Each structure stands twice: as structure tokens, then as C-alpha cells.
Amino acid sequence: MLPKIPLDDRTFDSIVQEARKGIQKRLPEWTDENAHDPGITFVEMFSWLSEMQQYYLSRIPERNLRKFLSLLGIAPREAAAAETEVSIGNVTKPIELPAGTKLQAEDQPFETIERARLLPLSIDRIVTRTEREASDRSASNTGGNVAFYAFGKEAAADSRLYIAFDREPIVGETIALHVRLADGDEGVTSELHEKIVPSAKVAWKIYGEDDEGGMSWLPLAVMEDETVHLTYSGTISFLIEAPVRQVIVHPAADKPRYWISCTLENAGYELPPRIDRVLLNTVKVRQQDTKSEHFVYDGTGLPGQAIVSARFLARYGDILVQVREADGSWRDWREVRSFDEADIARDGRCYVVAREAGPDGWSEVRFGDGKRGDMPAEGTGNIRRIHYEKSFVALSLIGRSNGLPHQKVMLHDLPCKWRDGLALQIGVPSEDGAEMLWEDWKPVADFDRSGPLDRHYVFEPGTGTIAFGNDENGAIPAASEEFNIRLIGCVLGGGERGNIKPHLLTEWRQEEERELGLTSDNAGYGFGGAEEESLEACLERAQAEWQTPYVAVTSDDYARLAMETPGLRVSRVHVIPNRAPGREKPAPGSVTVVVVPEGLGETPAPSAGFLATVTKHLDDRRLVTTEVHVVAPEYVKVTVHAVVVVEPQFMDESRRIAAALKRLLAPTDGKDGVLGWPFGRTVHKSDIYGAISAVKGVAYVQDLWMDAEGRAAKKSPGGDILLEGHGIVYSGDHRIELISRAQL
Template sequence: MLPRIPLDDRSFDGILQEARKGIQQRFPEWTDENSHDPGITFLELFSWLSEMQQYYLSRIPERNLRKFLSLLGIAPLEAAAAEAEVSIGNVKEPVELPAGTKLQAEDQPFETVEHARLLPLAIDRIVTRTERESSDRSASNTGGNVAFYAFGKEAAADSRLYIAFDREPAVGETISLHVRLADGDAVSPSEESGRIVPSAMVAWKIYGLDGEDGMSWLPLSVVEDETVHLTYSGRISFRIDAPVRQVIVHPAADKPRFWISCTLEQAGYELPPRIDRVLLNTVKARQQDTKSEQLVYDGTGLPGQTIVSDRFLARYGELLVQVREPNGSWRDWREVRSFDEDGVDKDGHCYVVVRESGADGASEVRFGDGARGSIPAAGTRNIRRIHCEKSFAPLALVGRSNGLPHQKAILHGLPCKWRDGLALQVGVPGEDDMDVLWEDWEPVADFDRSGPLDRHYVYEPETGVITFGNDENGAIPVASEELNFRLIGCVLGGGVRGNIKPHLLTEWRQDEQRALGLTSDNAGYGSGGAEEESLEACLERAQAEWQTPYCAVTSEDYARLAMETPGLKVTRVHVIPNRSPGREKPAPGAVTVVVVPEGLGETPAPSAGFLATVAKHLDDRRLVTTEVHVVAPEYVKVTVHAVVVVEPQFMDESRRIAAALNRLLTPTDGADGVRGWPFGRTVHKGDIYGAISRIKGVAYVQDLWMDAEGRAVKKSPGGDILLEGHGIVYSGDHRIELISRAQL
């Protein structure tokens, strides 16, 4: 029950007095207002009923709040699973690591998200080369505690990053590198990362055989680049298309090695990439424990159809194959060793399992040819492989139907936190009494939109209870004497405990994986894990979302949306309405947005890609008739020359005065609360006089003038610096001359 919300603050006495005041106005013939009058008794009764009604209306139950949120299309967020990048080591020969491979970090289970091919390669050397110097960064990469700039701090064009392998990569192999940028230097791309235009462009090459005799640096075929040209942390995958050869790269000149290089073809980084680690043989792992999963295939209708899976549970778990019947239900087919067994005829619903490479290889399911074993009908998504852990098989049947409304089933020992983490089937009688078919049921948040024929159920993760409908809102499962509620999908996990520390993901959960002698380690933190959102937090989020406009209408909207551009670090935004670049006169319907990126220098300038990314983000949110332009700031360098009279003991404080001017004339906001100079604001001499005069020990400013450098610099007759609308100032080398007051 939530705290009382006072929808009406009137009490019983207040309601009664308000009613009695209206007697003379509405019924002047009513003259007896004493307590013995029946009319007064009725007024007291209705006043009490009104007070009780407003009391209950002020106490909105949780169920109603959830319904109100559902009308707005909002529901509390489910628990989220953390993810971490895992590096696999001690690879002595190529190893196929199936998706779903189980690892352990203390008491937290993890699974690999995708299939990975591990190669017997290791990084031997890393070298960075700029126009000024070449440096061996191998020790920094091995230790992982000293970050280094991939292309130097200036990140000038033609700078290079070299990575050497300890052995020759084979032709046709795909090599995946995971590049971890230093904390604070990279913003993880969001779902809109495909819309990000890179600020700089790099080219990957490998030293190999060019033709029959010549050797040179050959372009590498980039299969995947999550880093967006080394702008973010992520994976880069290359395909080796030509034989690799050894070469000497200075300063790692002790012996030839197998090198690849990354050349900065087009400069423009707002923040030069600073690398924490470059890792080989990495795979993404998610904090979850899959007990059962299903894979769906299309039926070809041809004899001897095969379906292959190389997932972890397909290798080491139990297998069940289902084929969809014409009425939409599913039939379990049985496994046989061979189609030549007794009892296998043309109507036999059976299949054979073939292992491609021993017990550790992919498993292949093969169906009959119509003479020995049935042929699954042609169709879309009508064949299903169900894999589960051997220990899960006894837990798959979770109850039976009694044919009554609102029946429930409880999951014991399966703390699933996701509604979509379950896949439920209900068994129904087939044509024969001994025949059982299975129907898929779908999870829903509630039965409000469910009809009497909809096979829906509601799962409550906090209690582990599955609830079915009442034949009006949601169908009732067919009654059965046997257990006929079966889970064919179950995924556990999620929560904040999955946000593990580095170097904890080191154990393999399967004996077969441990037997390979591989090592595992997570160089970074696990991230993304969260508990289920509370109702109170959901209400706060809903209020914030509905109060935050999505469409850009006002200047404040454009500034806020530009600051929130996914994947970019924007420090300042200035919006100029009715302004279009290149036009001197006002342009109705046009908006110019000036953005300042985060950078290392005094005057961080956005690249063309940075501006294009912000423009794409705003273009989706502008009004149809609005013309949006995103431009870089126009920096103006302001140098102050001042003659300042100070007290005798402050004759050595010229640096302090210059520092105060630097804080005043800065283009960006500082961490200590210093605000950057406003866009387009004139730099008046009075601003400088005030900043200097407030410094302790300053008597007065005897003389002052300012110089300005930049495009379209203008000065007023009084010596003030005039700025354009997108102009912003930064400090030059201020010249401060101090005169002792005692000398005057």
C-alpha cells in the first residue's frame, strides 16, 4: 500500500459545514437546522460517506498503478544480465568454442554469447610510430596498467600502430582483436552506433606476399569493426587473404616478426585513442545460465534432411526433436541409433543423431527418407531442436492442468528473473489415447488483452508462479491426469552481482572444457547487470520520460538533445535561432547549433564526422519545417595587456592575475565550477577590470588593452572585442606588468 495522497483535504466537519451553508441559498423554507431534524441527520450521513470515499480514493493500490502505467505503455524493467569480455589463453591448436560455453566467476555463472574460433596466436610486440618518435609499447600492453596513445597525443595523419604475432597466421583465418580504450576516453556506442560518422579514418594492413616474389604491406579485409576506427572499445576482425611474411619494425629490431599495421589515414579525433589493452582470442560472456533452449528450422520436405547445431548444450546436453503437425501443435520424435532398427517404417517419427568430430563436435540430426523413417513436411519454422542440461530434464515438467480457471504452477528451484526467459508447452491428447501433442503458450504481462482462445499465461518472477486464464481472458489448459506443463526454454541469471571485478572469470564449468587446458580471464569489469525495477522507480522514470520532450521545438530542446547525442562527448552547446550559416539576414525557420566536443587542447574542435553525427541525431527530432545546421565554434584568442598597481608584498603575483584571466576567458566549463565564456558575448574591458580588481593585493588597474586573433575579429571604438554569434574566446599569453604602490 502506497502512502496516502490527499486528493481532497476536507474532513467530515468541513464537508458538513459546507453543506449546511448551502441550506439558506437552496432551501430558504428550511428553518430548523438542529440535530433532531432528519435533514441534518442525512447531511451528517452523506458527509461521512464522502469522507470515507475520498479516503479510499486517496489510497491507490499497487494493482491500479500498474494498470495506469500499462495504459501509458510503461512497465517496470526486468532484471538485466551483465556482460564482460573474456580473453582465452594457452591456445595450442585451433579450438572451436561453441556459443553458450559455461564459465564461472566465483558464484556467478556466465555463458559465451557467440561462437568463437580460437587460434594459437599471441601478441608478441606492439609499437607506435609518429613523425617524431617510435616507441615499444609491449610492456604497457602486457601489464595493462599503463595506457598509451595509439597514434601519439597529437594523432597526426600517417601515424601508425604496429602489432606483431608470435607465429604466422594461416591464410583464410579470421583474426579478432579486442581493443580496450582507457577508462574515461571512450563512450560505448549505443544502439544507434551505426549512425555515428567516424571523426578519423584508419587503414589496416599486413606484411605479406604480393604475387609470387614481391612482399609489401597489403590491405587487410576488415570483417567487423566495433571500434568505429578506434573511437570506442570493441572488437576488430580481419581475414587473412595472402601469405604473411616476417619483417623488422623499429624499435623492435631484434628479429623479424609477423606484423599488422594500423595507419591513421585521415586525422580528426576529438580525443586521441588511448589504448589500455589489445587482446587476442576474446569472446563476450553474459551472466546467465541456460538450462534449456530451442532452435527452429525450416522443413524442406526432402528425404534425408539434416539440421546441424554446434551450441554448447547441443554438444553436452540432452536433445529432443519436435515437428509441427498440420493443426499447429508439436509432436515429439524419438531418437534411434539407425533407421535399420526394427520398428522403423515409413510412418516412424524418428531421427538419427550424428556427431561430426567425436563427442566434442557439432551434432547433426538426420531424418528418414520416407521408406525408413518419416520425412518432415515442408514448411517455415516447423522443425525444432530442444537442448537442455541433463540435470534439468527432471525439472522440465512443472505441473498438470485440472481444467479449472486461474490455475497455477510453481517453479521450484528455477529462479528465472525474465518472463521471456521461459518457453512453456502444454500437453494435449492426440488421435490415440497414448499419443500426446504439445501446444506452445505465450507469456503476457496480464490477461487484459487476452481472449478466450488465446493460449497465454502470466509469469511472476518474484514468486515463480505461472498463472493461466479463466476461459474469458486467456484460455484454460486441457485437463490431464499426467504432468502436462513442460518447459522447453529456461534461462536463469541477471542482477547487479553480475557486475564482477576484473580477473574473476577464470573457471570453466564443464569437464570437457577444462580438459583442453585453456585459461580464461576478464580484463575489465562486468557491466550492465541490474535488478528488477521497483514500482516506485518505474513511476519516477515514467514521470521523467513524459516530462522530457522528444521533439526539438525550443532552443533548450535543441541544446539538450545535442548534448545527449549517443556515442559522443559534447561539453557545450549553443543554439542560435533564425540563423543560417552564410546568411547575414535572419532566416526564419532555420536553427544553427554550435557544438564543442571534449578534447585535450584549449580549443577542442569537432570534426566533420562529429558534426554529421549530431546533425543526424537532431534531424530525426526536428519539426518538419525547421532547417537545422550544426557548426563548429569560432575561436577567438584574446590576449590582455595590463599595468596593475599592487601592494608591495604582492609584487610577485603576476601569475595569479594571469591565472584569473585564464579562468575568465575559457571556452569550456571547468570541473571546479568555472563556467565557460558565453557564446557571442562581447569581451568588455570592464570584465577584465573586474576580474583583476577582485584579486587580493591589487590596488587598481592603471592601464589595460586587449588584442584578438581569429577570423572575423572586430573591435569596438572603446577597445572591446566583438564576437559573432558562434564565437567563443580563449586565453592567449597575457602580459601583466606590476607596479608597487609604494613607488607611486
């Protein structure tokens, strides 16, 4: 029996009954609804057809579902690789750590994303100084697991953070400080960086020698600031432009040190920066394992052209060089030891590889001068360097083509999880049959848009299958008796297992790297690793995305989009339509959005930068004719004076009543799920009576009155507090007088 597929919960009987109920409404002259009537026969027949259509609609194959999603511009997400930061220690001299350097966290491989310059520096002391106090935070930064405020809890202007190095920084070097904040926000992306207006402004200085030979605090050139003025975790890079000198900074007054300072020039943090760690020699790593990579270069057409690379596989792996032919195919050139006649006698299309050993090593590919070794022609992107991991060279040839349609090749030993994680070439025998000329093939999601001449292939990471076309949708690889399907790029990795715990990334995978005596450690978790999204999960995400508005039309749209402003922590949002600040009359076409940030105090207020960032986010999504104003809330302090009669045993419980009132008159939502006071809602005496009466031990409220402080509040003749649309209340120091019921 075929399984029942619940596309719709309507059965044959329910469809018939629904149709019969509509007879009297649509055809009142139809009075005979018995089974012998031909009309009822037609109703039952079409009900049966409807039930069959529902059944077959439920049996939509997976391929069709993927096509429907593609029409909506949605596809299941591929596996994602986790990223984290690793700090390098025991650096005794400047070292160039190449991009792609391989590390290991238990059984998970990681690689550095970019080249890093490691300096023989370490952080000796950290001091924070505010108007009230100066504190030595060095112990917290060396693994004490105690976060500290960079500028104190109040983060007032002119507060300072001092960082001392154990030795003199070298002039001309770039120092990169990695700052990890305790709240866990990672550094923003470059795209998001342009959209965020910082809430506060800091200035970095270094104590050094000026042009006239005097000693003073000099401006420090900031090359990059991923933290956006210490708002997010990230890296800050400085260029040392002048000689650094020693100075004593209290309370680290035991000896002079080499100090830099960060001064809070313009206050305004919604959440004061709380630092977990400040680290040196820290680089970003990604959970992946590159087996092969390739890069193209321009040919100069000049004798002795040399191409230098300092990447990890270029330094320690095997190198293959290709030069593009006139027809667009690639020819493998031959590596020789030198350009002596004995080495180049067989073929002048050759190159010499030179390597520089050591921590700053590199590899150079050099071509001949036209007499001793050929020269690549002048051209754009006509030279390619391919770097192989030594153990991968034998695995790069993955199969041969039989020249038939719908060929498939399995990658049994290469668990690649990304469709673009492979770079594929197909070999075509040359005219004389002496060698292979290689053609680049391009990965696509499917062959629907591929023509008969398009060199396309489809890679399914889940099954490890590479599929080719049929000469109508996608070309067929040329037949060959030898292996002619080759990988020139292969990156493995990805998945949830890359989300490692702290202090696991401690092993170097290359012996030469281990010999340097460096240590490695990740202070934070790996984050971002995910498995490939299933089709069912993709369908659910598509439904959710299409139900989530991108354009702001209604008040709910503005509230949702403001809450989701990238890079900001928004606590509450209130939208007032047809309202513009400063206008008493209604303003059609205007919208006022009131935002409350997350903060430490009772009345968190957004800075000018915070409001500007929300405005930019909404401005990209508003209707053209709509005028959007983003403003701060107007806080109103409400103080309750009450005389409360309680049971005799509760005469010391006035604090519980005050706490209940504070919970009621809160401007933000509580952690226990209690919602904050609604914007603009009148504070009635009945609200206060209800809150006090709900406290255990309260008999009744004998007397009650309220006071309000704030521009957005007025008091009604009956004693209620009237609020304007952008007004929101918070508690004052409530005064509660208790009277024992036994005394009455």
C-alpha cells in the same frame, strides 16, 4: 486508524478557506459569510467531498497504476544481464568455441553469446610511430596498466600503429582484435553504428606476398569494425587473404616479425584514441545460465535428413526432437541407437543422434528414409530441436493442469528473472491416450487482450508464478492426470551481481572444456546488470520521460538533444534561433546549433563527421518546417595586458592573476564547477577588473587593455571585445605587470 496518504497537501480547512476567498471575487453580492448561512454549509459540504476524493485517489491499487502506465506505453523494466569480454589464452591449435559455452566468475554463471574461432596466435609487439618519434608499447599492452595513444597525443595524419603476431597467420582465417580504449566507451550497437559519421579514417594493412611474388604492405580486408575507426572500444575482424611475411619494424628491430599496421589517413579525432589493451581470442559473454533452448528447422521431406548444431548444450546436453502435426501440435519423436529393425520396431517416428567429440565437436540429428525410420514431412519450421542441460531434464516438467480457471504454477527452484526467459508447452493426451501431444503457449503481460482460445500465460519473475486464464480471458490448459506442463526453454541470470570486477572470470564449468587447458580472463568490468525496476521507480521514470522533450521546438530543446547525441561526447551547445550561416539578415525558420566537443586542447573543434552526426540526430527530431544548421564554434583569443598594484608580499604572484583570468576566459566548463564563458557575450573591461581584484593581495588595477584575435570578434571604442553569436573566447598569454603598493 487509516494512514494519511499525501496525494495532496490540502486539508479540509484549507479547501474551505480557498473557497471562501473566492466569494468576493465571483459573487460580490454575497455578503453574509457566517456559519448560519446555507451557502457556507454547501461550501463546507463540497470541501468535505473534495477531501474524500483526494483520499480515495491516493488509494489507487497497484494493478490500476500498471494499467495507467500501460496506456502510456511504459512498463517496469525487467532485470538486465551484465555483459563483458573474456580473453582465452593458451590456445595451441584452432578451436571452435560454441555459443553458450559456460564460464564462472565466483558464484556468477556466464555464457558466450556467439560462436568464436580461437586461433593459436598471440600479440608479440606493439609499436606506435608519429612524425616525431617511434615507441615500443609492448610492455603497456601486457598488463602494465599504462594506456598509450595509438597515434600520439596530436593524432596527426600518417601516424601509425603496428601490431606483431608471434607466428604466421593462416591464409583464409579471420583474426579478431579486441581494442579496449582507456576512456571506457564500449562498442556501439548496430543501430547506432549507422547513425555515426566517424571523425577520422584509418586504413589497415599487412606485410605479405602479393600476386607477383613481391613483398609489400597490402590492404587488409576489414570484415567488421565495432570501434568505428578506433573511436570506441570494440572488436575489429580481418580476413587474411594472402601469405604473411616477416619484416623488421623499428624500434622492435631485434628480429623480423609478422606485422599488421593501422595508418591514420584522415585526422580529426576530438579525443585521440588512447589504448588500454589490444587482445586476441576475445569473446563477449553474458551473465546467464541456459538450462534449455529450442530451435526450429524446415523439413525437406527427403530421406535421411540431418540437422547439425554446434551449440554448447547441443554438444554436451540431452536432445529432444519434436515434429509438428497437421493440427499445429508437436509430437515427441524417440531417440534410438540406430535404424535397425530391433530399434524401430515399436514406432518408426524416431531419430539417431551422432556426436563428434573434441574442441570442434558437434551433434547431428538424423531421420530415417521412410523404410527404416519415418521421414518428417516437408514444411516450414516443422522440426524442433530442444537442448537440455542434463541436470535439467527432470526439472523441465513443472506441474499438471486440473482443467480449472485461474491455475497457478510455482517455479520454486528456477529463479528466472525474465518473462521471455521461459518457453512453455502444455501436453494434451492423444486420441488413443498413448502419448502426449504438445501445444506451444505464449507469454503475455496480462490477460486483458486475450480471448477464450488464446494459449497465453502470465509469468511474474518476482514471485516465480505462472498463471493461466479463465476461458474468457485466456484459455485453460487441458486437464491431465500426469505432469503436462513442460519447459522447453529456460534461461536464468540477470541482476546487479553480474557486474563483476576484472580478472574474476577464470573458471570453465564443463569438464571437457577444462581438459583443453585453456585459460580465461576478463580485462574489464561486467556492465549493464540491473535488478527488476520497482513500480515506484517506474513511475518516477515515466514522469521524467514525459517531461523530457523528444521533438526539438524551443532553443532549450535543441540544446538538450544536441548534448544527448548518442555516441558523442559534447561539452557545450549554443543555439541561435532565426539564424543561418552566411546570411546577414535574420532567417525565420532556421536554427543554428553551435557544438563544442570534449577534447584535450584549449580549443576543441568538432570534425566534419562530428557535425554530421549531430545534424542527423537533430534532423530526426526537428519540426518539418525548421532548417537546422550545426556548426563549429569560432574561437577568439583574448590577451589581457594589465598593470596591477599589489601588497608588497605579493610581488611574485603574477601567475595567480594569470590563472584567474584563464579560468574566467575558459571556453569550456571547469572540473571545479566554474562555467565557461557564454557564447557571444561581450568581454567587458569590468569583467577583467573584477577577476583581478578578487585575487588575494591585489590593491587595485592601475591600467588595463585587451587584444583579441579571431574572425568573430571586434573591439569597441571603449576597449571591450565584441563577439558574434557563435564566438567563444579562450585565454592568450596574459601579460601582468606588478607594482608594489609600498613604492607608490
